[in-house]
Amino acid sequence: MINLLITGGAGFIGSNFLRYWILNNPESNVLVLDKLTYAGNISNIKDCSSHPKFKFIKGDICDSKLISILLRRYQITHIANFAAESHVDRSINFPDQFMKTNILGTYSLLDEFKKYWSENRKPKNFKFLQISTDEVFGSLEIDNEPFTEESPYSPRSPYSASKASGDHLVKAWFETYGLPVVLTNCSNNYGPYHYPEKLIPLSIINILEGKNIPIYGNGKNIRDWLYVEDHCRALELILKSKKVGKNFCIGGSNEVSNIELITLICNSIDELVTKLPVKPSKKLITFVPDRLGHDFRYSINASKIKKELNWQTTVPLKQGIKNTINWYLNNESWWRPLLSDIY
Numbered sequence: 171m172i173n174l175l176i177t178g179g180a181g182f183i184g185s186n187f188l189r190y191w192i193l194n195n196p197e198s199n200v201l202v203l204d205k206l207t208y209a210g211n212i213s214n215i216k217d218c219s220s221h222p223k224f225k226f227i228k229g230d231i232c233d234s235k236l237i238s239i240l241l242r243r244y245q246i247t248h249i250a251n252f253a254a255e256s257h258v259d260r261s262i263n264f265p266d267q268f269m270k271t272n273i274l275g276t277y278s279l280l281d282e283f284k285k286y287w288s289e290n291r292k293p294k295n296f297k298f299l300q301i302s303t304d305e306v307f308g309s310l311e312i313d314n315e316p317f318t319e320e321s322p323y324s325p326r327s328p329y330s331a332s333k334a335s336g337d338h339l340v341k342a343w344f345e346t347y348g349l350p351v352v353l354t355n356c357s358n359n360y361g362p363y364h365y366p367e368k369l370i371p372l373s374i375i376n377i378l379e380g381k382n383i384p385i386y387g388n389g390k391n392i393r394d395w396l397y398v399e400d401h402c403r404a405l406e407l408i409l410k411s412k413k414v415g416k417n418f419c420i421g422g423s424n425e426v427s428n429i430e431l432i433t434l435i436c437n438s439i440d441e442l443v444t445k446l447p448v449k450p451s452k453k454l455i456t457f458v459p460d461r462l463g464h465d466f467r468y469s470i471n472a473s474k475i476k477k478e479l480n481w482q483t484t485v486p487l488k489q490g491i492k493n494t495i496n497w498y499l500n501n502e503s504w505w506r507p508l509l510s511d512i513y
């Protein structure tokens with residue numbers, strides 16, 4: 171029986187994962203711990219609140235005392251740590267909270283879990299899953315091979331440096347104490363409930379609102395896009411597998427430049443929506459000064475998880491973008507109140 175603690179479960183990926191987990195594992199007890207920062211939204215998980223085995227606690231992963239109480243009260247066997255400050259642009263302007271949550275918060279969770287696991291005579295079936303990013307590997311040139319589990323860490327932004335630091339702690343708690351941990355490095359996710367400061371939801375909403383679509387630099391930076399539901403399935407497989415002390419790279423095999431991606435979004439919205447403030451919506455594309463230290467390319471070789479856990483993506487980029495646009499079209503009441511934060 172898995173008693174799962176999902177941290178950051180009211181954020182983008184965490185809320186999608188919660189929904190996916192409850193649907194596929196209705197017998198499992200699930201506790202969400204979330205600080206409800208600007209990126210966390212309780213309405214992201216309101217459809218899960220009637221599930222009899224689900225509980226929500228508002229709190230901070232840096233609060234060791236709270237974590238210690240929750241682990242014991244809910245007899246947690248597995249932790250999936252999604253809680254983080256996740257936006258690169260914010261990390262450039264305000265790095266402080268990134269260091270606190272992504273480093274010290276990861277440390278508090280790990281160490282409290284280690285104490286509790288030790289008290290329980292170190293069961294083999296406990297697991298700490300750290301959700302990390304491919305950005306810890308740095309930036310690739312066009313002809314470089316994709317990242318693998320063996321790629322060296324070379325973070326370049328305050329965000330990726332804070333995530334890399336958290337990851338090193340996770341690896342150290344495995345090597346030093348034998349804590350059963352698994353770490354994942356995934357590529358850029360997209361899908362429903364994505365906070366509209368990020369490229370895909372911001373572009374969709376700006377098109378619907380007739381506002382410019384800002385693209386950094388020349389738009390040639392490349393990302394590998396992963397549909398969030400495919401990511402959730404990978405994480406479920408990892409949580410349930412017996413593998414510990416490993417890391418897995420999870421990617422969508424959908425490498426496109428930002429300008430190709432935005433063109434795809436524009437064309438898809440033009441097809442789906444008859445009346446738009448500006449049509450064709452490509453007219454809204456506006457190049458803006460580049461992000462400081464902007465990584466050129468991320469790319470993931472996901473063959474290890476494909477081979478060892480029989481995982482594969484099921485949603486091609488074109489379909490995933492259509493699903494995502496349709497979700498934003500049908501959920502205006504979710505995103506409209508957030509507009510005052512992003513404009």
Ligand code: NAD
Nearest residue numbers: 178180181182183205206207209210230231253254303359
């Ligand atoms: P998000 O910003 O949408 O959500 C983060 C959640 O964590 C929010 O609900 C927020 O309230 C909560 N949180 C923040 N600080 C907290 C704290 N101190 N204590 C408790 N809760 C706190 O992020 P996301 O996009 O869902 O990303 C989830 C995880 O996946 C992060 O660890 C991120 O680094 C990683 N990741 C994301 C992507 C992506 O494309 N979104 C890609 C690779 C890795």
